[in-house]
Amino acid sequence: DQQVKQNSPSLSVQEGRISILNCDYTNSMFDYFLWYKKYPAEGPTFLISISSIKDKNEDGRFTVFLNKSAKHLSLHIVPSQPGDSAVYFCAARDNNAGNMLTFGGGTRLMVKP
């Protein structure tokens, strides 16, 4: 049973527009959520995170929104740039279970110039 799901395997956006990547989870014990960006043949790079006590966290062009009641989070990138093209993974952690992360399946973002 997938505890973290990213239902859109891919997303195409025009440069300058907003990219919205979505993530759903089922485990109510998750209390820390992260977004990672990954290029082929490289390890994931941490982008932004949010604690379950917050509903929004912003860092430059990246904003993560958390809706606990819906068990849903999203990553907004605005304005999108061609260099943002990569695979984005949503991850969640249950702090009672240590530092382990559970990943979603990833969404491939393509930003067209």
Add this chain to the structure above:
Amino acid sequence: GAVVSQHPSWVICKSGTSVKIECRSLDFQATTMFWYRQFPKQSLMLMATSNEGSKATYEQGVEKDKFLINHASLTLSTLTVTSAHPEDSSFYICSAGQIHNSPLHFGNGTRLTVT
């Protein structure tokens, strides 16, 4: 700069041989490190949790005798793929974090190809 270093970045080996992959935390101590595996166009699957000074904890379906993990110090964990077979060909990634509620940082991964 990188906070987790993984080596080698790629390796090709013959079927039946063993391959060791190293994961080092730079500038911080990690009592726990994690080993993930990624198949093409798929997500990262946790293989095992490496615990400094004690046995690793393996996820269901991961053979502990095939994927030997040693966490000999607070900055080094190794994954040894023993008697490798072509189906072990994959992208292996390690990760480590400093404290709770801080992000895990990942190494750059190791592309293993078994011929």
